Amino acid sequence: MSSSPSQTDPLSRLREALAEAAAEAVPAGDASPATLEPPGAGGEGDYATNAALVLAKPAGEPPREVAERIAAGLSARLGDELESAQVAGPGFVNLTLSDGWHVAALSEVASAGQGWGAGSADPPLRVNVEFVSANPTGPIHVGGTRNAAYGDSLARLLAFTGNDVHREFYVNDAGSQVVVLGESVKARARGEEPPEGGYQGDYVEALAADIPGAADLPVDEVARAAVALMVAEAERSLARMRIVFDDWFHEHTLHEGEPSAVGRSLAAMGDQDRTFEEDGALWLRTTAFGDDKDRVLMRSSGEHTYFASDIAYHRDKLDRGFDLLIDVWGADHHGYVDRMQAAFEASGGEPGALELVIMQLVHLVEGGERAKMSKRAGEFVTLEDLIDDIGVDAARWFLLARSHETTIELDLALAREQSSENPVYYVQYAHARACSILERAAREGQEAGGKPASLHPSERALVRRLLEFPDEVAEAAARRAPHRIATWALAAAQDFSAFYRDCPVVGAEPDVAAFRLELCAATRDVLARALDLLGVTAPESMERDDQIR
RNA sequence: GCCCCUGUAGCUCAGCUGGAUAGAGCAGCGGCCUUCUAAGCCGCAGGUCCCAGGUUCGAAUCCUGGCGGGGGCACCA
Structure with a gap:
């Protein structure tokens, strides 16, 4: 995707003048890799370019000689706008722009106002950003909150650069974990402990209290009601974070209809000979697309895997007309990246049309001490806890101020501080x-x-x-x-x-x-x-x- | 064993598709409120950019090999 800023802004015009001066100085060279940036610690002036260093080799001349010609060419082109163009160091050209250039440049920024920097992606893409997608079996915790802040901010950036952006939350409401949730809630409603491997948090008791007749309803009905409540709560929490999704896509819809979306996707891959049966299970040959082992689509028990749903889901996104799919996943899912990419291609997706972004972890610290993430099973710092504690602005800032590729140490004491330290x-x-x-x-x-x-x-x-x-x-x-x-x-x-x-x-x-x-x-x-x-x-x-x- | 992320100031991190004397915030030390908000400003101090090779006129940045930290490698979701 390209999203170049306006071709007529002051910096772009400077770059154009530089490109012309460089082409004139060294007709045989390609100055496109040259930079135009604020000078480093050793340089003076407003901008520095390394164009002469890039062009010295094709020119067959010492860089400083090339630099002299570029400087002269820039002086000729920029006239009054240029205060000086000095050759420095190994062959940098340092430019000092006039006050008049600064005044004129500012008026362009000022007239653009809040639109300054807006892009017009060429071509504009229909982008689906899927993020958070936390299981509806519990509250969104801190890692999911980072994911939320990142996905939303990325969506804002892509929209501001001229793309058509769609925010989507995938609700995993069809797996066995949902049944376990139903069982856990039902047990609580009966005043019992959740089953072995069930959900333990206080929210389970709250769900039990909020679902009328939970003690006696069938487990699947309890589960359905519990998921609906959890999704509603996620929606409220995310809205507090100023995040509104265009779509809450429910996994179970992929299994509805005859044939279902999952069924159609399996059949299509079968028609292409990309699946095979072994040990009573149905496999996808993901190794043909770069994965390190093949993966099961349908278990020998006859149940499909979540992986089969995921493939159908991504197929569905493409069918809805998106040019680019971006999935924002937690660090604990990076092991699925290769198989998802492989499956995406196996099911007909163009390589490059799916991007998987992996978010690294968040560690909470409190004044240097590692904050307690869990006091006992089922209790953890949630999105709600975090923004109640430090506020939405600080939460979003601290979760976004560092690269998504690096683990964050979020100091609650600093983030909470409403002072100059923050x-x-x-x-x-x-x-x-x-x-x-x-x-x-x-x-x-x-x-x-x-x-x-x-x-x-x-x-x-x-x-x-x-x-x-x-x-x-x-x-x-x-x-x-x-x-x-x-x-x-x-x-x-x-x-x-x-x-x-x-x-x-x-x-x-x-x-x-x-x-x-x-x-x-x-x-x-x-x-x-x-x-x-x-x-x-x-x-x-x-x-x-x-x-x- | 294999895969992903990561190693930069006391701490947390920018900078990473190569550029000059490597930056910020916090913490530390010293200054500054009759002046558009002191939720601020100025100054000082603080570094083997994990290590070793390599490529290059030039490497924190790219390549190779190590070492350290984190995460992950299901017919679970």
Whole structure:
């Protein structure tokens, strides 16, 4: 999928000028791998490019000589926009853009507002993001909460980059675990202990109390009622997390009808000779598609496996017209990735049309001590416990701020802290401050959009930070990495704080004040968008409600 | 045994499809509230980027081999 930012934003135009200057300097070379980025610690200027280093070999010349020509070409193309282009180090070209370029660039960000960084994927894809999909036999716990935050934020990113996104929760309501749930609830309703291997948590007793006549109803009816209650509770909990699913897909529907979806899928794979019988069971030859062993579809007992349902389910998603399926799974399911991919292809899916994202674990810590995950069997920290404790904003931030590929140590003491020590409040505070300045300026009748004679370095740095956002969004979406947005937002909040410190708005000379107001408005909008992509609120004010810190 | 993730500052982590003197938050030390929110700001200190080879003008980043941590390898869901 490509989701390139607008071709006409200031950075894209800079890259275009660079590409032209590079092609002119080394006609035989390909400068497309060259970077244009903020310089590293050793460099000066606003942007640095390694184009000359990339092109030195095809040019057959020392990099610094190539760099000189590129610098000259850029100067010729950019005119007043370019303050200087210096060759440095082994052959970098360091660019310093003029204040005028920054002012013009900001006005583009400001006029895009919250749409800054929005993409138009080409082509737009119909994407099905399936996430959480926790078994309806118990509450959603912390791992599922991370999965929820990630899946939702990924969906937001994919939508913002121009795709048609569908959020889906798969309810495993057809397996033997559901029967066990029914038995456990029924036992509790009769005042008995759940059976061996049954569900032990307090919620089982709550279910028993909420299902009229549970003690005497048939187990399958109790089970059905219990699943319905658990699903409703999951829906409520997820809504508290600001997550709304488009579809709650029930596994049992795959077994309804004649032939059922599962039956049709088995028959189709059979027709293609991709299944075989052995030891009284029906197997899928997943080894033909990269799995390390073949897998059972139908047990010798005649019952299908969950795997058979999964295959039919993914087939169903394709049949509903999605171009791309993304499944977000917990770490404990990574062993199923190869077989699912193999089965997906065996059942006619295009390689690449199914992505399986594995979430690593969450460890809760409390001020350095490993928090107790389970006091006794059946008790664990749930989604509800977590957001009651630290709040939705902090929960989403801390679960999203790190790569899904890494295990999280979530410090509850830090996340609970409503103070400067907590990064999520820091970012929200930057947003609130921007709002506060704008509100005050509006009261005093100041207007945004001036052209000051010169800019402060903090203003320039903040403008460039905002200009990064479209690339950051595209990268985060393409790499399925929402944590990049959190990293960017923190850096942007820091840049805004520097600007706030160095550049008073109210009381500044009119053109200066007008420019700074525009910068505040743009920062407010882009920060709000970044927070929204994470599902974190962007408050307009954060008045302290107590002075004790 | 095989598979996946991971090893970067005291702690938690960014950076990883190669770029210059490796960053942030927290913790530590020292400063800053008659000024648009001190839920803030400034400064200091803090590193064999797990180890060893290799590729490259250039490696935290790529390759190979080790070592450590976590998770997973059902006719369970």
